[in-house]
Amino acid sequence: MTQKKVLLARRLPDAVLARADDLFDLTVREKTTPMTPSEMRAGLAIYDGMMPSLGDQFSEEIFNEFGRPRCRVLANFGVGINHIDLDAARAHGVTVTNTPGAVTDATADIAMTLMLMSARRAGEGERLVRSGAWEGWHPTQMLGLHVTGKTVGIVGMGRIGQAIARRCHFGFGMEVLYVNRSAKTVAFPATQVDSLTDLAARCDIMVAATPGGAETRHLIGADVFAAMKPGAHFVNISRGDVVDEAALIAALTSGQIAGAGLDVYEHEPQVPDALRALDNVVLLPHLGTAAEEVRVDMGMMVLDNLVAHFDGREPPNKL
Known part of the structure; x- marks a missing residue:
């Protein structure tokens, strides 16, 4: 044949x-x-x-x-x-x-990598060491967000969203909140909330894990970032255009949010100069499934x- x-x-x-x-x-x-x-x-x-x-x-x-x-x-x-x-x-x-x-577990692992790197300022710390400017440990150096026991908000509770939530709950004792287009039944404690802004206001770390496409383009924009706590962090492992990148840059630049971890970008592989210049964002080259x-x-x-x-x-x- x-x-x-x-x-x-x-x-x-x-x-x-x-x-x-x-x-x-x-x-x-x-x-x-x-x-x-x-x-x-x-x-x-x-x-x-x-x-x-x-x-x-x-x-x-x-x-x-x-x-x-x-x-x-x-x-x-x-x-x-x-x-x-x-x-x-x-x-x-x-x-x-x-x-x-x-792809589920590998992508969830990258979400956790970004979550920890952003919250604990790991990218910024590595750059400091590599620069030769590190002057040694002291009690108030590069203080970040302690992740254990905090509240995570997950946008999209599909396979990947649930895998992230499991890691957060069982691995870090985090409270899990989420938004999803339909009701979900999951095998661990998690609370569905009504709106993105409600989610943003209540969580310490927000993770975008929703599919891309016309329905979710710029789903997360200025209104969502404005609702987040000043000390909160944002992570995106979904698709770049789920986020209004200009609004994210504005939120990071103004200190409206504390930091972000990104594996995807709105116009990938182009990453805006303004984003690359910021110390309070971790930037990965779409490593989600790179194993x-x-x-x-x-x-x-x-x-x-x-x-x-x-x-x-x-x-x-x-x-």
Whole structure:
């Protein structure tokens, strides 16, 4: 039987590539940058399936150049799919899948990393040591926020939000508050509140863990930051455009909030000079799932979705 032609838009770990090469007539795009519109159009015309990822903007305009493209499945590498117009994909007969589950714990771990780094001023402290300007310990040096026993507010109580909440409750004895579009039943103490501003006013650390997309763009803006305590910290591991970045910069610059930890940015990979200049923000280069075993699991899930589609079965992670 002729193998299906598949394009991987980014290079994946060797174990994933080896399996993919056995399964498909495989092409691996060597660039690490997002696909260009011409690459996406060519991919839809040439391949039976593709693995896009973050930044590959499969918009309605891209799909509208085709009736039914040859490519009938986009097996996204990652959970977030706000870069793919799902309605347009379905209208043109293209199935879209993602990789939930595999990313949950790794992303929650990065949220905790950012939470601790921001609250305890770890990034600022490391820069001080590296600069050679550290003059030694003293009792009032770089005092930050003690995390244990504080209140965390989580925006979005899906898989990742719940994994963060579990770590906060069981690991740090924190009170957990959250906002979510629907009611949730969770296996640990957590209180759902009615509004973002209510959440902001009551928590010491707010964590954005909601999906990206048009519905959540700038969900967290000036009104939310204004409601936060002056000593509070904000963490974002969701999508950059969930946050009004200009409002966040203003809140950090004015001292309206004490600090922030970010793994994602509104116009990624561009990070505003004003944000990079601030000492009270921790900036990571989208490390959410950057662990070898996690990326292998994600890649294998992509392949499972592709195989199911080509076998005529419903992919396990069809959207």
